[in-house]
Amino acid sequence: MKKLINCVENVEREMIEGLVKAYPNHVRKLDCGNVVVRAHKKEGKVALISGGGSGHEPAHGGYVGEGMLDCAVAGAVFTSPTPDQIYEGIKAIATDKGVLMVVKNYTGDVMNFEMAAEMAQADGIDVQYVVTNDDVAVENSLYTTGRRGVAGTVFVHKIAGAKAETGADLNEVHRVAQKVVDNVRSMGMALTPCTVPAAGKPGFELNEDEMEIGIGIHGEPGTHKEKIKSADEIAVTLLDKILADIDYNDKEVAVMINGSGATPLMELFIVNNKVHDYLTEKGIKIYKTFVGNYMTSLEMAGFSISLLRLDDELKELLDAKADTPAFKE
């Protein structure tokens, strides 16, 4: 395990401290734990909180700031944060307009955020939440936990964040957030696994000529292994699965080509070259594209594609101002 760290117990705290020291005008850390809030609390708006395990940087601390989140709670690497930490975050940002939690659909995340919401509601704070589940790799079925929330979550932060900034009430912000959840789909792959610092060894193994398809964001294996193909073929594999899931015909979309942490931007651009052409061939109009590391898995090499169907409301909110450490519009 080759990592730029000091000791495995402290990676989350030192990471959060390094973030707030880099962007003191944007964010600060609560004393109680790895909880990041805006440097200057904004009243009169619905407060947005998100979070999850660490290891997805810049998610979620990097998205705290004007036009996006008010708070991000960072758990141990790939492990949901605990209810008490989330509760402290909620208390720190709550306004009289209430709080919206953006939760990725993992058993742990959902349970811990739910417990925190119960604690906050007992204090009389108005809390609602949306659960993101954009990963089409996992079959949706009544008999499972449902799909995972992955990179599409960043679109929820951006768009619900912009809506909250307008002063809209909690129901309205919730509605818009849910609209993004309903219209975004993602799928990912990996060329290499990643290593949780405390575990010290990779989450799975891959041969030199293999890739993992249908990967999540926690270093876990995907739905299956395949022989490595060309970037174009891989892009089409992922896109086909996304396009088969909901109807994108004649729709305008936002595209996110998200790197997993160790993928050179060069390769993400090469992927985007094909994604753009393929969607255009299919008559799908690309309104906006995001290429970069938005929701990573430590030092995993790989990427995901997210497609968000847009309407006029979502377009306007997507274009609205955002000023956070990792996302500026």
Next chain:
Amino acid sequence: MKKLINCVENVEREMIEGLVKAYPNHVRKLDCGNVVVRAHKKEGKVALISGGGSGHEPAHGGYVGEGMLDCAVAGAVFTSPTPDQIYEGIKAIATDKGVLMVVKNYTGDVMNFEMAAEMAQADGIDVQYVVTNDDVAVENSLYTTGRRGVAGTVFVHKIAGAKAETGADLNEVHRVAQKVVDNVRSMGMALTPCTVPAAGKPGFELNEDEMEIGIGIHGEPGTHKEKIKSADEIAVTLLDKILADIDYNDKEVAVMINGSGATPLMELFIVNNKVHDYLTEKGIKIYKTFVGNYMTSLEMAGFSISLLRLDDELKELLDAKADTPAFKE
């Protein structure tokens, strides 16, 4: 070699096409080659051109846009672009205020840009240039090529770009660019090598417990190998070398913690945590910090630290608006 590519001959072109398809409002590609210019040419200002080998993404194409570059020319991976391509770039962006070339100090880059400048000057275009050489790993000596230009170059793009945007004349923009060159120093390290696609194998080898110190940005070996140390110790090693080079006492600085391509943002933040504390202890005031992948080496894991001494003029220009695919202020 595990890479998301189609064929090694086309990586540069497909990368540039993927970039311009992602950000069509910011940039477009010239038909003649891998030359990126602003989507909308701006007259009445000094035009800035930079470039170099590919493999440093988002440098340099990602920095084309308002407040930074007017043109970036991308050579083959880690290989300087050719004079004819640079010349086409110059012709596409030249205004009556002239052109400033920002060249990283490599024999190849300097020679190719010089030849292009000679060609443009023969057409009556007013061309000046600065050569960046911020890498303190390499001893400066009259008897060598001098130091390499590395991540500090991005500060030159930002600040000279902002100056050009004010409508200042070529001498003024050149003066400011040179001021940045004179005041910025960098030093880097690597945990893993990287593989040039056309070469198919890594540029050097490192054991599981080794790191390379004093690395450049072209996948070449550094000044020496060492046993891996903690993030804090490595940060101090690099900082001490930078701080010994020019006088930072009581100065305000901009800090860049630059990832080499495969370094998780988590680790860069952990490094910044130490860099911030160490500089603060020494009484050096941090005006602004940038953490991310600014000048990469394909899929190398590692990072560099750059410190730019600031005065009021540089601060104002650093804070000025920038709107490019990879750098927004």
Next chain:
Amino acid sequence: MTDSKKLIDIIQKISTQIQMDKDYLTELDNVIGDGDHGINMARGFKEVEKKLSDFSNKDIGSILKAVGMALVSTVGGASGPLYGTAFMRAGAAIGAKNEMDGNDFLNAMEAAIEGIKMRGKSHEGEKTMLDALIPAYNAMKKSYEENNDFKAAISKGVEAAEKGVEYTKTIIATKGRASYLGERSIGHQDPGATSACLMLKVIQSSL
């Protein structure tokens, strides 16, 4: 069956066992989950251990609730709220007693299981900790009702839990992270069922 002092001793032993099996549990989770179950549980019980000295004057219900709170606030992930809720519910079920007998234990265990089901929206047969705990509870209850002997009952419970752990190898996960693997989860043992079984074994050997 046990008093507060003995309970503290058992909790200490559970913690020791979890620390010992940290890598084993993590390895199991690596195969079908995200490779952190041992790390999570070890972090949680380390925190519990720190609190043990505060427990000496407390009643059993308070001790169990405090264990649950410590787990909830340090474990994270899925197992944190689940085990946390389990211990908190168990504590609430027993209340302010300083001694507990076999019936108390079974009531507490039932409450713990109900807590997990509620929090996890889960039931038996989904390849989770419940597949160790529910059969164990049923076997213990039956044995205790027949013989009124807690030692015999916990032995039956451990036996059933071990079978339950084996059983998790044969089924598809439909809850937790392992559910993303679908068919690929078959053949592998559930880490949460394994940690639950470990705890029961420690109780057995401590009596």
Next chain:
Amino acid sequence: MTDSKKLIDIIQKISTQIQMDKDYLTELDNVIGDGDHGINMARGFKEVEKKLSDFSNKDIGSILKAVGMALVSTVGGASGPLYGTAFMRAGAAIGAKNEMDGNDFLNAMEAAIEGIKMRGKSHEGEKTMLDALIPAYNAMKKSYEENNDFKAAISKGVEAAEKGVEYTKTIIATKGRASYLGERSIGHQDPGATSACLMLKVIQSSL
């Protein structure tokens, strides 16, 4: 010594040689540079090859200039402008002739070396292509002045170039990327000197 047709043939052979030694040159550059010298040169000469058919009616000076232009616009890096300038200068020195003799060759080679020195701000002893080219030029000139035999002269030239390549192993690089390695560059042979020597060898064996 040679006419346009023969020259085209030699250039073709140089290109074939460079393609064959692509990995070897790259490997040398991997050790003390950035591992692309063979890749760069092969890319450049592939482009040169494409132009060969256009050359058939051209004079020697024009052919050499066109080779230089093709190298400048496809090789990139340090070797592109250097070899490009070298061929362009050589072409300019010979001018619109259709035959060249030994004296013409030596004049062209001298001009090429001057071009490299000018463009590279470099001189002998810096662990570059000049360490093959300059000794080769000196040996050829001496031999040709003494015997007026170009075949003998080019043999001396190749001998000197090979010695020059060997010599680059013993010195520290002070130009090009290898200069960043300082002492670490000692013991390794310069890729540019090697490719220069290869070209001279092809000329020798083609006559």
